Amino acid sequence: MSKADWLIYNGQVLAETCLLPRGFVCLQGERIASLGEDWRGIEARRRIDAGGRLIGPGFIDLHTHGIADVDFLQSDPESVLRGLSLYASFGVTRVLGSTYANQYETIIAQLHRLRSVMQDRERGALLHGVHLEGPWLSPRCRGGHELEYLRTPERQDVERILGEVGDVIRTVTFSPELPGALWLTERLCLAGIVPVLGHTAASFEEAEQAIRAGARHVTHMYEATIGYRESEVQPLVMLPGMETAVLLEDAVSIELIGCPLHVPPPFFRFLDKVKPRDKKVIVTDSLVGTGMPDGSVLSIKGGRQIYVDQGVLRLIDKDPAVNGNFCGSAITMNVALRRLREYARLSTADAVRWGSLNPATTLGLQRETGSLLAGKLADLVIMDEDFNVETTFVKGRLAYQNRTET
Secondary structure (H helix, E strand, O other): OOOEEEEEEEEEEEEOOOEEEEEEEEEEOOEEEEEEOOOOOOOEEEEEEOOOOEEEEOEEEEEEOEEOOEEOOOOOHHHHHHHHHHHHOOOEEEEEEEOOOOOHHHHHHHHHHHHHHHOOOOOHHHEEEEEEEOOOOOHHHOOOOOHHHOOOOOHHHHHHHHHHHHHHEEEEEEOOOOOOHHHHHHHHHHOOOEEEEOOEOOEHHHHHHHHHHOOOEEOOOOOOEOOOEEOOOOOOOEEOEHHHHHHHOOOOEEEEEOOOOOOOOHHHHHHHHHOOOOOEEEEOOEOOOOOOOOOOEEEOHHHOEEEEEOOEEEEEOOOOOOOOOEEEEOOOHHHHHHHHHHHHOOOHHHHHHHOOHHHHHHOOOOOOOOOEOOOOEOOEEEEOOOOOEEEEEEOOEEEEEOOOOO
């Protein structure tokens, strides 16, 4: 092999199939050139001594609305690019910028702006595309989405969005009980977009039909979703719902928010037990304020103020009954993975898989990224045992570093 661009050595390498307790990874251009246990004789232009730390695949966040003061639906391209650099500081090498229910004109205009972000040669690679969350959501399970913007999927509206900005959309969350949902599912599949179930009170049959039509992922399970329900005919008899349908079907992946306020810890162990190894995904569902110090105060839409408190956002209000109420996630991916490891009682390698290879598989990117393997894109992170990130590479480019190379 010719001289490598980077040699990262003396680290615990979380390779795709095993842990190398004291190994190396070589980078050449955008790709991983080699990895192993003996780096003697390897020539490289630049070297990093990992000092026994973990060398793992970069994290992929399928569901994040923003970070710091950056909002994927409202911020200008330069602000989004600045935000992408912040994601890299937490080990993230790919994100889907998530929108929320709004006017079609607003969504389309912003997706045009995000397309320009994706084309940025230096930082655009972090933004893999867009996750459209809404406006095709159930009013009953809308969560934080504003009721006035919710719609049913009309063909002319769907075709307009796909025609103008479909090239940047990677996933779409919708409620399968809505009129037109089955047609929408098939249309998204035809466009190469992953149909995602969420914000739903769908019956077992409605969810099963959507899965048959091509739905392959679930947005923040156990948050704004209603599963089992009591029979209206026979009291105390429980009927299966959407939860049963997606747990039964091994082709469907499920995401959990790495926050105990959104998802009680026992659900992490439960999902790990019942879903196949590659169908479990951790996300942040983060909003503006993420990554900022506790106590940071921000203004949000409508002039309301919020503050950051241990990975969540809380309201500031004169009304004591409202002041301090939980209103969203401010968790970062490295913290989400640390919590996942604890709650699901996983090894570090298995926890990392939830945030790397598994989301890559959901997006169909598993041959290109999501794990450390020769020939794959050089998306990787150096971190300590508590997931504190020291260095992040995106496609072989040093995207973040708080330590000294040699």
